[in-house]
Amino acid sequence: MPDRVLITDVPWDDLSVERAELARVGATLDRASANDEATLAREAAGASGLLTCWATVSAAVLEGAGESLRVVARLGTGTDNIDLAAAARLGVPVTRVPDYCVPEVADHTLALLLAIRRDVVGSVNAVRAGEWDPDRAGGLRRLAGDAIGLIGFGRTAAAVRERALAFGLTVLGENRSGDDRGTGCEMVSREELLERSDVVSLHAPLTAETRRTVDAAFLERMKPGAVLLNVARGGLIDADAVLAALESGRLAAVGLDVFEPEPPGERLEDWHPLARHPRAFVTPHTAFLSRESLIELRTRAARQVADVLSGRRPEHLVDPAVWERRTGD
Template sequence: MDRVHSKRNSPELTRPRVLATDIAWPSADVERAVLAEAGATLVVAPTGDSAELAALAADADAILTCFAKVPAEVLDAAPRCRTVARYGVGVDNIDVEHATRLGMVVSNVPTYCTDEVADSALLGILALARRLVPFTRDVAAGGWGRSVPGTSVRLRGRVLGLVGLGAIGRALVPRARAIGLDVVAFTRSGGVDPGIRRAASLEELLREADVVSLHVPLTDGTRHLIGPRQLAAMKPTAWLVNTARGGLVDTDALLAALDAGVIAGAALDVTDPEPLPADHPLRGRADVVLTPHVAFSSDGSLAELARKAAGNVVDVLQGRIPRTVVNPDVLTSAALRSPLAAR
């Protein structure tokens, strides 16, 4: 009886429990250390399956999530959960509205990989211009490039069109200008930074740009932002670059546009679906630079991401408002599961 009593009251079982739905890097040591310093325990889900997450969420005080879906049924299974923290910028894998109804604070980390993603967008542009994919494939197959049709493209003087101008879009501007690209931007708010040309509409940007690079979140309003009509508005020599979210682009429409020569190529770090099926026709194309959603990743960015996401969890567990709340309405809601004070 004494052993049972001591087990129920052991520090390990009374410490706040944080469920990590999935980890997209080799180790959870950084976030585990941040949480341990605050007296919390990290539990990493083995598979990220929804049924498994619902079971593990039953005694979770907080949820950390990267790519795994956190739908209403997982949130409903977590009666103690006070916060859902995203490892990353977009929160389209979380049912934010339902979390708000339940009184859970949802947070993200919007600035951890600005340089990495801007570098990756520039890399995609350079790889398309210098025809990196067909040349490296030819050399790997024993050739020496002379059998690869077409020529590379001079970038100086061409136009980069930015759709969205958040931190990553802004970081891409000086990189693009350094290689001689002119920059024009379109934002739904209508505003752009001083010194950056503004397109009056998305269609205007698509008609003018030699490269279109996407830098907006995925929402109901931006899903398939680039579809058949938008692709048809682009130059036949233009390229599409997507380092944001796969769902921004209608994949079938993009494939059809590439096949028909409506546009000249694409550089994609994100796709819809993701991952692409092994036999998907976008794989293996010489006019597509395809990477597996790794634009965000570097040794520095991953450590920063883990530290900041875990820090957002600690803030809520210790009664503070995180720096980056996605659903601020919850802070004044009667449903809020614990009182929070500003820093």
């Protein structure tokens, strides 16, 4: 019997990219009929691998697959939708693709900042409404000479730094280890970063420790009139606190590509008011998106499943120790 892989959920209908990669090792691919825990646990039974995008891969789903399960692969960078503790307990390695969209997210970070500082959205909307008045954007400020603070200094933040330097910004970095990833970025404490930064940009993963990093106390320590950007995870900010800081003038503007939940409410009238605030520049979780990034993501995620099924060590293991216990490699 060929190995069977179950894909829990994806926003695209064509699975030809994934099937082509799995076919290299003779594996087949099924798509789950629904994303609730009971359905996934039932349909995962006997599967050799799971590919997942946003669906919750709980302990029950992992246990439902049984002893045949050899790998769970995330179609994305983070793994907060996968029960990593249960996977480790069951000896199932988990993979991800942490760097497939680094250029896109870095570009999007600067795009949000430029849209805010150059009044791009307001000016475009005014012209479309028949208004030609350069004076309406009279409060514009140049970027060069300002400081941007990057919280969570990983691959994406390093790429943001390269772009920010090209615009003449001073770049500050902050992470738990103080590692500048060989970039020469000035690494500072959280307190110093907030005091010095005209723009604060979030690039940290969402964990129990980082949830609601941006709360009222965080915002109070920021420079008055600073800009906040979040292209990482919606759960990093307290939306109520950010809304209050916008309305008080503590924040000049925010640029958000992520929200919690997404969309920001079940019905438009229930959306969190931050999502529609006139000084909130919100995009619908598209920072990662390009034709190129999606093909790369799909290919590399499926290839890691194929690698495990053929006995090869995959490219990006979340916990290498699980692989080593399972294989002795």
